[in-house]
Amino acid sequence: MSIAVAVVGAAGRMGSTVCQAVQDADGLELVARLDIGDTVSADTLNGADVAVDFTHPSTTEDNVHALIDAGVDVVVGTTGWTDESYERVREHLARPEAAGRSVIIAPNFALSAVLTMSFAAKAARYFESAEVIELHHPNKVDAPSGTAIATARGIAAARAEAGLGPVPDATETDPDGARGAVVDGVHVHAVRLRGLTAHEEVVLGNPGEQLTIRTDSFDRASFMPGVVLAVREVGGREGLTIGLDRLLDL
Numbered sequence: 332m333s334i335a336v337a338v339v340g341a342a343g344r345m346g347s348t349v350c351q352a353v354q355d356a357d358g359l360e361l362v363a364r365l366d367i368g369d370t371v372s373a374d375t376l377n378g379a380d381v382a383v384d385f386t387h388p389s390t391t392e393d394n395v396h397a398l399i400d401a402g403v404d405v406v407v408g409t410t411g412w413t414d415e416s417y418e419r420v421r422e423h424l425a426r427p428e429a430a431g432r433s434v435i436i437a438p439n440f441a442l443s444a445v446l447t448m449s450f451a452a453k454a455a456r457y458f459e460s461a462e463v464i465e466l467h468h469p470n471k472v473d474a475p476s477g478t479a480i481a482t483a484r485g486i487a488a489a490r491a492e493a494g495l496g497p498v499p500d501a502t503e504t505d506p507d508g509a510r511g512a513v514v515d516g517v518h519v520h521a522v523r524l525r526g527l528t529a530h531e532e533v534v535l536g537n538p539g540e541q542l543t544i545r546t547d548s549f550d551r552a553s554f555m556p557g558v559v560l561a562v563r564e565v566g567g568r569e570g571l572t573i574g575l576d577r578l579l580d581l
């Protein structure tokens with residue numbers, strides 16, 4: 332039996348690529364394409380089992396709650412999630428009327444990016460310094476990227492667990508924010524450049540040495556195996572799953 336899939340944000344860069352990937356995947360059937368202005372309802376979802384959301388950080392949480400209410404499982408690639416918005420989804424999924432529903436939210440579905448986050452967290456405890464540089468196409472609306480935030484959080488958690496203090500940094504004056512955003516104590520720098528798609532570099536430093544971990548998504552095709560995997564697996568995972576690493580044997 333095939334899995335019926337609706338795509339929300341279907342006219343966008345990711346949504347349109349996901350529609351094609353669903354159509355090309357064995358055992359998946361594209362039954363609905365929704366975009367801005369379309370209402371989420373059992374009618375418009377057209378019998379979908381799973382909905383995939385690639386929309387906008389300002390709207391994705393509302394979409395997820397509406398999709399749960401409409402009775403579908405949800406795979407989310409849209410960024411902009413916080414601990415608080417994750418918690419609201421967890422609470423919604425815990426209600427009796429949402430029994431059996433599942434949501435997977437992942438800031439990045441590309442294998443190279445998921446591995447970068449995993450390797451960075453593993454390496455972090457061994458280095459005095461760690462910074463994240465993300466580089467994207469200039470049409471991206473949010474900075475830093477969701478991937479960079481997740482990477483920085485993973486590094487920070489590993490540093491804290493290892494008992495490392497703050498990264499060394501003698502900066503006294505930075506009126507224009509040249510040291511970047513600071514996510515859980517880890518500096519994150521965002522580059523927007525025509526020609527790029529989605530890239531990230533994690534630099535880790537010790538006296539006399541540096542480790543660089545880099546991921547490059549040159550094409551949105553890189554995200555599709557992860558999205559298709561999540562669509563296939565979401566039905567079997569009740570509740571909220573955060574990150575594609577949870578579906579891989581990492």
Ligand SMILES: NC(=O)C1=CN([C@@H]2O[C@H](COP(=O)(O)OP(=O)(O)OC[C@H]3O[C@@H](n4cnc5c(N)ncnc54)[C@H](OP(=O)(O)O)[C@@H]3O)[C@@H](O)[C@H]2O)C=CC1
Pocket residue numbers: 339340341342343344345346365366367368369385386387388390394407408409410411437438439440441477554
């Ligand atoms: N997890 C991952 O692996 C990846 C995540 N992303 C993330 O996915 C998101 C989308 O990126 P991208 O495809 O490049 O963005 P786009 O702007 O190309 O696409 C978003 C689409 O969603 C539409 N949209 C906006 N609001 C709604 C709504 N309320 N309901 C339905 N559709 C809506 C937009 O319409 P309109 O243009 O009219 O506003 C647009 O067609 C971003 O948050 C990005 O960071 C991107 C790549 C990979």
Ligand SMILES: O=C(O)C1=N[C@H](C(=O)O)C[C@H](O)C1
Pocket residue numbers: 410438439467471472475476477478479528529530
């Ligand atoms: O907007 C994008 O393009 C991307 N967004 C995601 C993010 O913010 O991490 C994933 C990937 O970097 C592409």
